[in-house]
Amino acid sequence: MRELLPFVRLFWPSRLWIFWGAFFGLATMVASVGLLALSGWFLSAAAFAGLSVISAREFNFFTPSAGVRGFAILRTGGRYAERILSHEATFRLLASLRVWFYQRIEPLAPAGLLRHRSGDLLSRIVTDIDTLDGLFLRVISPLLIALGLAAIAGTFLWWLSPVLALIFWFFFALAGLLVPLLVRHMGNQIGRTMQQCGARLRTAAVEDMQGMADLMVYGADTRHRARLLEESERLLMQQERMARVSGLSSALMTLLAGLAAVSALFAAIPLAQQSVFDGAMLALITFGILATFEAVLPIPHAFQFLGKTREAARRLLEVTEVEPAVTFPENPCREAAGALCLKSVSFAYAGGSGAEALRDVSLSVADGAKVAIVGPSGSGKSTLAHLLVRFWDPRSGQITLGDSDLRQLSEEQLRNTITLVSQKSHIFCATMRENLLIAAPHADEQQLWQALEQAQLADFVRGLPEGLDTWAGEGGARLSGGQARRLVLARALLKNVSIWVLDEPTEGLDAVTQQQFMATLLDSLAGQTLILITHITAGLEAMDTVYFMEDGQLICSGSHRQLLRTSERYRVFTNCAGD
Numbered sequence: 346m347r348e349l350l351p352f353v354r355l356f357w358p359s360r361l362w363i364f365w366g367a368f369f370g371l372a373t374m375v376a377s378v379g380l381l382a383l384s385g386w387f388l389s390a391a392a393f394a395g396l397s398v399i400s401a402r403e404f405n406f407f408t409p410s411a412g413v414r415g416f417a418i419l420r421t422g423g424r425y426a427e428r429i430l431s432h433e434a435t436f437r438l439l440a441s442l443r444v445w446f447y448q449r450i451e452p453l454a455p456a457g458l459l460r461h462r463s464g465d466l467l468s469r470i471v472t473d474i475d476t477l478d479g480l481f482l483r484v485i486s487p488l489l490i491a492l493g494l495a496a497i498a499g500t501f502l503w504w505l506s507p508v509l510a511l512i513f514w515f516f517f518a519l520a521g522l523l524v525p526l527l528v529r530h531m532g533n534q535i536g537r538t539m540q541q542c543g544a545r546l547r548t549a550a551v552e553d554m555q556g557m558a559d560l561m562v563y564g565a566d567t568r569h570r571a572r573l574l575e576e577s578e579r580l581l582m583q584q585e586r587m588a589r590v591s592g593l594s595s596a597l598m599t600l601l602a603g604l605a606a607v608s609a610l611f612a613a614i615p616l617a618q619q620s621v622f623d624g625a626m627l628a629l630i631t632f633g634i635l636a637t638f639e640a641v642l643p644i645p646h647a648f649q650f651l652g653k654t655r656e657a658a659r660r661l662l663e664v665t666e667v668e669p670a671v672t673f674p675e676n677p678c679r680e681a682a683g684a685l686c687l688k689s690v691s692f693a694y695a696g697g698s699g700a701e702a703l704r705d706v707s708l709s710v711a712d713g714a715k716v717a718i719v720g721p722s723g724s725g726k727s728t729l730a731h732l733l734v735r736f737w738d739p740r741s742g743q744i745t746l747g748d749s750d751l752r753q754l755s756e757e758q759l760r761n762t763i764t765l766v767s768q769k770s771h772i773f774c775a776t777m778r779e780n781l782l783i784a785a786p787h788a789d790e791q792q793l794w795q796a797l798e799q800a801q802l803a804d805f806v807r808g809l810p811e812g813l814d815t816w817a818g819e820g821g822a823r824l825s826g827g828q829a830r831r832l833v834l835a836r837a838l839l840k841n842v843s844i845w846v847l848d849e850p851t852e853g854l855d856a857v858t859q860q861q862f863m864a865t866l867l868d869s870l871a872g873q874t875l876i877l878i879t880h881i882t883a884g885l886e887a888m889d890t891v892y893f894m895e896d897g898q899l900i901c902s903g904s905h906r907q908l909l910r911t912s913e914r915y916r917v918f919t920n921c922a923g924d
């Protein structure tokens with residue numbers, strides 16, 4: 346149960362809603378029991394009174410019938426209030442759970458989330474949280490209501506006769522504790538497996554939907570459909586097993602309610618015969634006890650699914666308890682300007698092959714300089730870019746900005762100083778305008794168009810039927826690779842930073858557009874620092890320094906012309922790259 350503790354703490358801010366929800370739930374149950382018990386008593390007492398003409402005349406029909414109506418009204422009103430309050434509590438919990446989860450996973454991105462598939466994360470944030478929010482509605486609230494009712498009904502029966510109260514408590518405890526523990530034992534593993542099967546099914550379904558086009562091209566869609574069906578059948582099998590446990594639990598609850606009523610009746614008959622109370626009270630006791638069992642009915646169901654709830658909690662904690670790959674200082678340094686330097690930086694990805702993606706890399710980029718980092722695929726260029734924006738921190742060595750270690754900057758300082766347009770920058774399923782406004786929510790029309798001009802995308806957007814309000818599609822599906830790249834660049838250009846790290850910005854552009862693009866880019870970023878990561882040689886002449894990397898190491902540096910003269914490896918590389 347330890348896995349549920351962190352979530353119980355989240356319930357605290359909604360405690361009043363929970364309390365009042367449970368209070369009205371209890372009031373509804375008391376009214377329900379009162380209604381049935383009083384009706385039973387009323388019918389029996391009226392029947393007894395009808396046997397004698399004198400008693401029939403004296404019998405007070407009005408007070409009990411008013412009581413029956415009163416209980417009926419109280420039950421309806423109580424149920425309404427209970428539903429409103431408990432649903433409000435549940436929705437508040439749901440919202441706080443989602444916000445809590447999101448706040449925990451945000452600092453993990455991107456490093457800490459790489460090992461999770463997107464469908465799996467989606468499943469955790471939606472289904473696991475939904476499962477957990479039932480903890481209050483299905484477990485805590487019914488337990489509180491059942492305890493309250495056991496105290497109220499038991500005290501009333503004790504007043505009639507202690508033996509009746511003891512019988513009631515005995516069967517009520519069996520139904521409220523023993524059956525839940527039994528079905529919890531039976532349903533624990535099934536619930537866990539159900540949650541895992543459901544998560545696997547959702548993850549596979551999301552992945553197959555995302556890769557549907559490729560699956561069809563390679564004729565793998567039938568195989569994948571069969572895999573989905575298999576997962577679905579596994580889930581159905583668990584659901585069927587759980588349904589059997591539910592059936593058993595319902596049967597046991599009905600049996601215990603019946604046994605409680607019959608036992609209490611047998612104990613009450615001699616008391617009625619001894620005139621401890623009148624005969625009509627037999628109906629009140631029997632119907633009343635039967636009605637109280639309505640309060641314990643949801644408990645076995647909740648305990649049966651406790652395994653599922655615990656598995657949901659475990660799956661959420663599995664993500665949130667991961668330490669972020671980077672943390673930001675509480676007392677950041679004030680200065681965030683100057684030259685950007687890498688001093689003997691080495692780095693290896695956790696969970697990767699173990700080989701270092703960067704080995705002992707040292708370089709310096711002066712304030713306002715334009716440098717290029719060039720090298721073959723897999724040489725570590727993007728890794729270097731990721732370290733500059735602190736997606737990861739170096740394993741050894743140091744990165745400094747002016748006199749400060751990058752690790753001394755607050756997240757806000759860092760994001761307002763250095764920006765990265767990576768190869769994997771995301772285009773949101775929204776309009777062009779909304780995609781641009783992500784970087785600068787208050788940018789006006791003119792600024793948006795200026796950024797598009799700089800990214801060489803303005804003509805294209807102007808030609809679209811809805812201009813800036815054209816839908817970009819899922820992941821930019823309505824754009825070509827080059828257009829998508831320029832859109833993310835235009836977005837970055839809206840952010841007023843001093844250091845730009847652009848990872849392959851000209852990828853996907855034709856040679857002429859590449860040249861134009863580089864010219865406009867250098868123009869737009871005049872006076873700002875640019876670190877251009879590329880394996881395309883267009884525009885390298887305009888760079889102050891070119892760093893050439895291979896296999897995670899810095900091989901040589903200098904101007905493009907110098908390197909062409911002095912480095913055979915650089916020459917071979919640029920020739921192969923199309924120079």
Ligand SMILES: Nc1ncnc2c1ncn2[C@@H]1O[C@H](COP(=O)(O)OP(=O)(O)OP(=O)(O)O)[C@@H](O)[C@H]1O
Nearest residue numbers: 694696697702721722723724725726727728729880
């Ligand atoms: N998240 C990761 N986990 C493990 N290894 C990784 C990860 N990202 C990159 N690598 C590895 O690190 C090495 C350097 O990759 P990197 O992406 O930095 O190369 P690159 O020079 O940018 O290549 P490209 O030009 O193809 O983008 C590669 O061997 C790659 O397999």
